[in-house]
Amino acid sequence: MSGRVWKFGDNINTDVLAPGIYIKLPANELATHCLESVDPEFAGNVKKGDYVVGGRNFGTGSSREQAAQVLKLLGVAAVIAPSFGGIFYRNAFNLGLPAIVSAETGEIEDGHRLSIDLAAGKITNKTTGEQLSAEAVPGNLMALIEAGGLVTYLEKKINENR
Amino acid sequence: MALTLAEKIISKACGRDRVTPGEIVTCAVDLAMIHDSGGPRRVKPAMDRLGVGVWDASKVVLVSDHFAPCTDAESANILKLTREWAAEQGVLNFYDQQGICHVVTPERGHLRPGMFAVGGDSHSPTGGAFGCYMFGVGATDMLGILVTGETWIKVPETIRIEWSGRLKTGVSAKDMALKMCAALGMDGGDYQAVQYGGDAVGALDMFERMTLCNMAAELGAQTGLIEPDETTATYVEKAGAEPGNWRQFRSDPDAAYRAVHEFSGSDLTPQVAVPHSPATAADVDMVEKAEIDQFYIGACTGAKLNDLEMAAAVLRGKKIAKGKRLTVAPASTQILNAATKSGVIGTLLDAGAGLLPPGCGACAGYGVGVLAEDEVCLATTARNFQGRMGAGSSKVYLASPYTVAASAVTGRIQDPREVLNI
Numbered sequence: 001m002s003g004r005v006w007k008f009g010d011n012i013n014t015d016v017l018a019p020g021i022y023i024k025l026p027a028n029e030l031a032t033h034c035l036e037s038v039d040p041e042f043a044g045n046v047k048k049g050d051y052v053v054g055g056r057n058f059g060t061g062s063s064r065e066q067a068a069q070v071l072k073l074l075g076v077a078a079v080i081a082p083s084f085g086g087i088f089y090r091n092a093f094n095l096g097l098p099a100i101v102s103a104e105t106g107e108i109e110d111g112h113r114l115s116i117d118l119a120a121g122k123i124t125n126k127t128t129g130e131q132l133s134a135e136a137v138p139g140n141l142m143a144l145i146e147a148g149g150l151v152t153y154l155e156k157k158i159n160e161n162r
Numbered sequence: 163m164a165l166t167l168a169e170k171i172i173s174k175a176c177g178r179d180r181v182t183p184g185e186i187v188t189c190a191v192d193l194a195m196i197h198d199s200g201g202p203r204r205v206k207p208a209m210d211r212l213g214v215g216v217w218d219a220s221k222v223v224l225v226s227d228h229f230a231p232c233t234d235a236e237s238a239n240i241l242k243l244t245r246e247w248a249a250e251q252g253v254l255n256f257y258d259q260q261g262i263c264h265v266v267t268p269e270r271g272h273l274r275p276g277m278f279a280v281g282g283d284s285h286s287p288t289g290g291a292f293g294c295y296m297f298g299v300g301a302t303d304m305l306g307i308l309v310t311g312e313t314w315i316k317v318p319e320t321i322r323i324e325w326s327g328r329l330k331t332g333v334s335a336k337d338m339a340l341k342m343c344a345a346l347g348m349d350g351g352d353y354q355a356v357q358y359g360g361d362a363v364g365a366l367d368m369f370e371r372m373t374l375c376n377m378a379a380e381l382g383a384q385t386g387l388i389e390p391d392e393t394t395a396t397y398v399e400k401a402g403a404e405p406g407n408w409r410q411f412r413s414d415p416d417a418a419y420r421a422v423h424e425f426s427g428s429d430l431t432p433q434v435a436v437p438h439s440p441a442t443a444a445d446v447d448m449v450e451k452a453e454i455d456q457f458y459i460g461a462c463t464g465a466k467l468n469d470l471e472m473a474a475a476v477l478r479g480k481k482i483a484k485g486k487r488l489t490v491a492p493a494s495t496q497i498l499n500a501a502t503k504s505g506v507i508g509t510l511l512d513a514g515a516g517l518l519p520p521g522c523g524a525c526a527g528y529g530v531g532v533l534a535e536d537e538v539c540l541a542t543t544a545r546n547f548q549g550r551m552g553a554g555s556s557k558v559y560l561a562s563p564y565t566v567a568a569s570a571v572t573g574r575i576q577d578p579r580e581v582l583n584i
């Protein structure tokens with residue numbers, strides 16, 4: 001399974017991911033405005049399994065979880081960036097969207113195709129044939145991805161204790 | 163083993179003698195603060211699905227601020243759901259349309275030095291002004307906290323920021339915050355803990371300290387902290403809480419920091435950030451004297467009692483420029499009340515300001531006072547990302563209440579010291 005790369009610059013913030021003016025809309029409608037002020041083509045053309053590759057401090061800004069939720073709804077398989085806004089990073093895993101820290105995103109261009117091995121922390125650039133390294137996802141966050149997000153994770157735990 | 167303030171609070175919260183930066187620990191949460199936007203309407207569906215309620219209603223503070231007062235049927239429904247959820251969960255610390263969560267929570271005595279607190283809003287580091295380790299999380303993270311009473315944290319390193327000297331008249335904590343955004347960048351905090359200190363910080367009142375810690379969010383830090391002192395203890399007591407043994411909550415003298423940055427408070431001049439990032443901040447003299455449509459004195463960052471007083475000091479006996487609008491949204495009803503009694507509100511209204519009800523107002527583009535296409539705003543808020551305060555093509559400049567008020571007099575970006583005749 002490989003996906004197309006949508007590449008963005010540094011400091012992609014929560015207001016461009018989930019604009020405040022549309023925040024009252026249902027999440028699937030809000031998703032159609034995701035990143036429109038930086039790339040009007042993105043929301044309409046991104047496909048399930050595609051990857052968003054950002055620059056430094058991806059997801060900086062507000063705590064609004066919709067910023068991660070809209071990417072998930074649009075089918076984005078993972079976000080890869082050299083660093084993340086801390087709240088966005090937590091939100092992404094809570095919603096079952098992997099946020100992968102990699103210092104080697106300079107080797108990835110818009111339109112490239114990637115595949116990712118999360119557990120091993122390996123990114124394969126199918127277009128160039130290069131192997132890129134990424135930070136391994138901590139165990140407590142890997143558990144969230146495996147469960148499909150924090151809510152299903154808690155659901156299992158609560159049912160076990162009942 | 164010497165510990166930083168952040169490490170001391172986290173150690174206490176996870177029930178250990180000490181923690182080391184980089185390790186992931188689970189902490190008991192002393193206080194969970196939520197608002198109408200990221201709170202009930204987002205956590206209720208999942209709580210219903212899980213069939214569980216909040217772990218301890220006495221440790222939850224709920225504030226309606228983002229959609230309050232409502233502007234249409236949708237926001238009215240959000241507020242209705244918020245009220246129903248509070249009743250259903252027995253949350254008694256519910257402040258409905260009383261102002262902005264970051265200001266209402268401490269002013270009603272819910273923050274005490276040494277607490278490990280979490281807020282469902284990115285400006286939750288504001289609580290660090292009271293010597294609390296307080297940080298912002300998203301709605302699902304908050305859901306986990308509300309049902310379990312705990313959360314995980316990767317123990318941060320501490321970045322120390324020292325401000326020497328004293329601020330000059332016409333310069334405020336907002337200018338300090340903008341200066342740091344420009345110097346360190348929006349990821350300068352790297353999701354670590356920032357601790358502010360030095361003479362210039364010690365001289366600040368609690369409102370100004372809140373502004374400083376609030377904008378730790380713009381530095382990308384997980385929290386911003388100030389060691390509690392007599393100023394803190396006095397405020398906490400006045401707010402009706404018990405400051406406790408606050409003297410223990412300070413960094414040990416030989417604690418280890420990732421970095422120490424030094425700034426001069428005495429040399430600081432008024433700062434202005436241009437669209438679309440707080441990190442563009444520069445001395446007011448260096449910024450193009452842009453024409454402004456709306457002057458906005460609002461938000462948790464810029465409409466506390468001291469902020470309104472700064473604006474009034476500039477506007478006393480003056481009028482705002484013809485054809486311009488100055489919009490003031492006080493941060494809380496308590497502040498509105500105090501500023502009304504002291505004559506500050508009257509001064510602002512005499513100058514030609516329009517008054518909005520306490521709450522987030524136009525700051526996040528959700529409420530009243532938002533911008534039209536291509537409009538330009540000079541605001542006391544914390545963030546000027548593209549489209550933040552309304553239409554996608556609108557632009558926001560950031561500055562202190564002094565600078566915003568002075569600029570409203572001339573109609574374009576203006577050094578407040580000239581209007582104050584300094």
Ligand code: SF4
Nearest residue numbers: 262461462522525526
């Ligand atoms: S005033 Fe603005 S920054 Fe403060 S909590 Fe409200 S929306 Fe956020």
